Amino acid sequence: MSDQIASSCDDCAFHNIAQLKKLGVNVEDTDYVVTLAGNPNTGKSTVFNALTGLRQHTGNWPGKTVTRAEGGFSYNEKRFKLVDLPGTYSLLSTSQDEEIARNFILFGRPDVTIIVVDASRLERNLNLVLQVLEITNKAVLCLNLMDEARRHDIIVDERTLAKDLGIPVVPTSARSLEGIPQLIETIYKVASNEIVCKPHKIKNLAGPVNKAVEQLSSKISKIYPEMPNSRWIAMRLLDGDERVVTALQNNEFLIA
Amino acid sequence: MTPDPGIALIVFFILVFVGVLLWKIIKSPFLLQNIKQSKKALVEDILKQLYHVEYSGRTASLNAMAGALKLSDRKIVRLVEDMSSHDLLKLDQDILQLTSSGRDYALKIIRVHRLWEKYLSERTGFDKSEWHDRAEQKEHTLTEEQAEQLYHDLGNPRFDPHGDPIPTEAGEIIETHWKSLSSLSENTVARIVHLEDEPEVIYQQIVAEKLHIGSQVKIIASDNHEVKFFSEGEEYRFSPIVASNISVKELTAQEKYEEDVVRLSSLDPGEKAIILGISSECRGASRRRLLDLGFIAGSSIETEFASPSKEPKAYSIRNTIIALRGDQADLILIKKVNE
Amino acid sequence: MVEIKDKASEIIDLASELRWQVGDDFHDRLTEGIYADAATITERVEQKPDRKISYSFDRALDKILTSGTFGFPIMILVLAVILWITIQGANYPSGALAVLLLDIVYPFLKDISSNLGIYWWIDGLLIDGVYMAVAWVIAVMLPPMAIFFPLFTLLEDFGYLPRVAFNLDSLFKRAGAHGKQALTMSMGWGCNAAGVVATRIIDSPRERLIAIITNNFSLCNGRWPTQILIATIFIGALVPSGLANLTASLSVITIAMLGVFFTFFSSWVLSKTMLKGEVSTFTLELPPYRPPRFWKTIYTSIIDRTLIVLWRAIVFAAPAGAIIWLISNIDVGDVSIANLAISSFDGFGVLLGLNGVILLAYIVAIPANEIVIPTILMLTVSNLAITGVGAGEGVMFELDSSSETAEILKAGGWTVLTGINLMLFSLLHNPCSTTIYTIYQETKSWKWTSVASILPVIMGFVVTFLVAQVWRLIAGV
Numbered sequence A: 001m002s003d004q005i006a007s008s009c010d011d012c013a014f015h016n017i018a019q020l021k022k023l024g025v026n027v028e029d030t031d032y033v034v035t036l037a038g039n040p041n042t043g044k045s046t047v048f049n050a051l052t053g054l055r056q057h058t059g060n061w062p063g064k065t066v067t068r069a070e071g072g073f074s075y076n077e078k079r080f081k082l083v084d085l086p087g088t089y090s091l092l093s094t095s096q097d098e099e100i101a102r103n104f105i106l107f108g109r110p111d112v113t114i115i116v117v118d119a120s121r122l123e124r125n126l127n128l129v130l131q132v133l134e135i136t137n138k139a140v141l142c143l144n145l146m147d148e149a150r151r152h153d154i155i156v157d158e159r160t161l162a163k164d165l166g167i168p169v170v171p172t173s174a175r176s177l178e179g180i181p182q183l184i185e186t187i188y189k190v191a192s193n194e195i196v197c198k199p200h201k202i203k204n205l206a207g208p209v210n211k212a213v214e215q216l217s218s219k220i221s222k223i224y225p226e227m228p229n230s231r232w233i234a235m236r237l238l239d240g241d242e243r244v245v246t247a248l249q250n251n252e253f254l255i256a
Numbered sequence B: 001m002t003p004d005p006g007i008a009l010i011v012f013f014i015l016v017f018v019g020v021l022l023w024k025i026i027k028s029p030f031l032l033q034n035i036k037q038s039k040k041a042l043v044e045d046i047l048k049q050l051y052h053v054e055y056s057g058r059t060a061s062l063n064a065m066a067g068a069l070k071l072s073d074r075k076i077v078r079l080v081e082d083m084s085s086h087d088l089l090k091l092d093q094d095i096l097q098l099t100s101s102g103r104d105y106a107l108k109i110i111r112v113h114r115l116w117e118k119y120l121s122e123r124t125g126f127d128k129s130e131w132h133d134r135a136e137q138k139e140h141t142l143t144e145e146q147a148e149q150l151y152h153d154l155g156n157p158r159f160d161p162h163g164d165p166i167p168t169e170a171g172e173i174i175e176t177h178w179k180s181l182s183s184l185s186e187n188t189v190a191r192i193v194h195l196e197d198e199p200e201v202i203y204q205q206i207v208a209e210k211l212h213i214g215s216q217v218k219i220i221a222s223d224n225h226e227v228k229f230f231s232e233g234e235e236y237r238f239s240p241i242v243a244s245n246i247s248v249k250e251l252t253a254q255e256k257y258e259e260d261v262v263r264l265s266s267l268d269p270g271e272k273a274i275i276l277g278i279s280s281e282c283r284g285a286s287r288r289r290l291l292d293l294g295f296i297a298g299s300s301i302e303t304e305f306a307s308p309s310k311e312p313k314a315y316s317i318r319n320t321i322i323a324l325r326g327d328q329a330d331l332i333l334i335k336k337v338n339e
Numbered sequence C: 001m002v003e004i005k006d007k008a009s010e011i012i013d014l015a016s017e018l019r020w021q022v023g024d025d026f027h028d029r030l031t032e033g034i035y036a037d038a039a040t041i042t043e044r045v046e047q048k049p050d051r052k053i054s055y056s057f058d059r060a061l062d063k064i065l066t067s068g069t070f071g072f073p074i075m076i077l078v079l080a081v082i083l084w085i086t087i088q089g090a091n092y093p094s095g096a097l098a099v100l101l102l103d104i105v106y107p108f109l110k111d112i113s114s115n116l117g118i119y120w121w122i123d124g125l126l127i128d129g130v131y132m133a134v135a136w137v138i139a140v141m142l143p144p145m146a147i148f149f150p151l152f153t154l155l156e157d158f159g160y161l162p163r164v165a166f167n168l169d170s171l172f173k174r175a176g177a178h179g180k181q182a183l184t185m186s187m188g189w190g191c192n193a194a195g196v197v198a199t200r201i202i203d204s205p206r207e208r209l210i211a212i213i214t215n216n217f218s219l220c221n222g223r224w225p226t227q228i229l230i231a232t233i234f235i236g237a238l239v240p241s242g243l244a245n246l247t248a249s250l251s252v253i254t255i256a257m258l259g260v261f262f263t264f265f266s267s268w269v270l271s272k273t274m275l276k277g278e279v280s281t282f283t284l285e286l287p288p289y290r291p292p293r294f295w296k297t298i299y300t301s302i303i304d305r306t307l308i309v310l311w312r313a314i315v316f317a318a319p320a321g322a323i324i325w326l327i328s329n330i331d332v333g334d335v336s337i338a339n340l341a342i343s344s345f346d347g348f349g350v351l352l353g354l355n356g357v358i359l360l361a362y363i364v365a366i367p368a369n370e371i372v373i374p375t376i377l378m379l380t381v382s383n384l385a386i387t388g389v390g391a392g393e394g395v396m397f398e399l400d401s402s403s404e405t406a407e408i409l410k411a412g413g414w415t416v417l418t419g420i421n422l423m424l425f426s427l428l429h430n431p432c433s434t435t436i437y438t439i440y441q442e443t444k445s446w447k448w449t450s451v452a453s454i455l456p457v458i459m460g461f462v463v464t465f466l467v468a469q470v471w472r473l474i475a476g477v
Helices: A017-022 A044-052 A096-108 A119-135 A146-151 A158-165 A180-191 A207-223 A230-238 A242-249 B005-027 B029-036 B039-055 B062-069 B073-085 B100-123 B128-138 B144-153 B200-208 B284-292 C002-022 C026-045 C056-065 C071-116 C120-158 C160-174 C181-190 C192-201 C205-217 C224-238 C241-272 C294-329 C337-351 C356-364 C369-384 C402-411 C416-427 C433-443 C446-475
Strands: A032-038 A069-075 A078-084 A112-118 A139-144 A169-171 B089-092 B095-098 B189-195 B216-222 B227-231 B234-238 B246-250 B261-263 B272-278 B300-306 B313-317 B320-324 B332-337 C284-286
Touching (some): A032 A119, A044 A069, A044 A078, A207 C002, A242 C002, B100 B284, C181 C205, C433 C446
């Protein structure tokens, strides 16, 4: 049981090839695997299309993409595989969509997770963002629908947001391709470890809940020192998530 | 060539009739009774019944037991003889008494029953009126290992959805110190902790009145004819018989009686409120979904507009419009805010 | 492996113990904690004006679109306009495609094959069978779908459809279903397979299954032409010629409304019986209105919905074409398989007020409702050995005028009852194989796929049977 996660190489890929194959993603001819997460109705599919040039249908409907859409792009001679996940409000409810999104980020370990949020309803969207940041260290926040936010006179201070979340924030209006080149560049920098994220961890847990999470997660870290998201796994176990229990038993969290 | 329509219709209706009859027989209480009449189930029912009787501080005679379980005298005598030879109960001058191994057995059955009710409430869409009957069936068939698995999967629950404590594997059960709603005097404030699901007629009435476990109540008047009280902004009038099936616990010093708590369903378009919480009657997937959407204590909410048939209503919460149905809005507790 | 199990169970045991201590409101506390963090961060980074002003346009529009007075009329008007544009607009391209594929390309292919001297059975199987079936499906299916779906998608992009679900939810709630089923139902009027895919918008497991299983009761565009043709021949003929068109149209609308009735009825039954144990939740977000981007929407909805569904239909229609040709051309003894099947189904068919030809047509034409009428015509002609009509054994055809069609059908022993029951059976029978396949793809369950396939056909048998007997009793035939 050797672990190969804590590799010293600077720009190598981080994704879990074996798990990705199981999830049905072909990673041949790909340097990095990038995934798109986000609430329904944040223009996630529009961002997907803007990045890949594909014409996936994007509806004004919560929860459009149940099956995954895949596409690709390249930048700086690196080939990126982009996987669009179902839009979800959370990763905690274990509905079918959430399970797909959660499993992909958790087991597939994408090199970068782009979290698309609606700039005009930041607070609601942060619920999902903070959950994703508990799972993965490599994320970019795509502050989408900037045009709509401007129309409603909503101003978001993206520098402070980036500082608070500990990940890069790129404002975009994917419909008009505004901000997309910057987004691609940032994805590249995070994938190649040029930018190292220090994601925000959830702070405001009530006393006893926080204590239980800490106690369990330190146990997990002691048994699996290489597990990057022990706190999140602790939260899921405390919530009685059967899928995570099975994953622990089958050792799905580690790269074999 | 063309068959006679009259004969065809008659044959058709005979076939339908036979089909319905077969279905009824398969599903009938008569056949279920037969399954229940299996010796194991009968023994378990006697133990459970006896446990409940002893728990409430009463005693059970052989006759009363035969009556409660609708068994013939001959049958109950045979069963009781058999059970005493297995050291499950004692017959002392027509009074049935559980032995300690009988009590353990009874608690195991009760444990499975309550666990299954908990499972039905959390993981399935069955209506709460069906939980009890389904658990009555399941309690005789689930093995101990399955019950343990269920217990872990459900996150080691301590109470069933009616508020009854679930006995532990070792057979311990939390002592409850509840009062009946009918015993409270005027102006007492309390919290509903348990709704008795037997007899069913009364339980259905309580359910239909939308009274929820976890809700605070305030007694306005109580006499031999009627118990009048407030809960979540609604006024209720129950007969003492119904009210005695509602168990409550007086509020502790830390608990504050929320004078102006009302249900979200009472918030009219244009009105604003602060969410106080989601009732504990909202369970499983529905509860998690509401939480994920941001229906969290302290959030501000406003009713924006109603659909042409008054339901669902659209609420604005965290800058998003979410529509909820009336029965969902009934389970969200709020405090109205005046501008 | 033992080591892994040990490590895992050590963690899981601790988790169980802690869960007992934390209590069962962990999920509540966790969500509250996350939202508290979200609120703190938002407070620091966001400046916004009074929300009332900035969303006033959306709210004003909502007040109209969901109002008691205008809500329903607007909805009905929008739907009627879409259906009208689809049916009217599809006529011309459908006709043009039929001319191109059936009158120009088909003879051309036949010429090539006879010039090359290809064996008659290869030629028959591939050109008369496979090609004809595919051509028919494309000609009938493509134009209405290419019009209907983009229009629907435009409404979707604008944000109107969630408001429709909002308006109709209380109606669907009474049947144990979700308001969004209104949309998957309407989508089913275009194509049931697309309607089934569209149920993805319903995020509650029970209501989604209900929507999938009942989608077949939406009369899809493969069935509209059958309804219109049969109504014109048999029902329009019952009234003075001035009223014929109107009566025929009304009878088709009645059938479609009957489909809506069956949707509600079976939704209600399912939610009370087979599906009552499935988890059910309700949430409906009403997103902000967004101006749709016209051309992009048209382009993507044609690619996304129309072509995918069309491709599936073609894949299923091709082998059906081959089978139709084969059963008409392979003889057992002196009789073709088709004629054998027709005579063995005839007794049951007549009992239902239909006949053997119709039942056989529905069996072989399971891939696509579009080819039911051509198959019926071909089978009738070949069964009665009528000469001078059609293009030979196993070659589907349609006639230019409905009166010629009527002559053939009446020669086949069709009465008004046959017509009415065919219309009913066309509404109430198993979904086409494209839809069945899609249902399996969406549910990944053989159980629900079988229920969705078998339930409607049983209802069809019962309804046509009862209508036939009552009709015969009253008419005294």
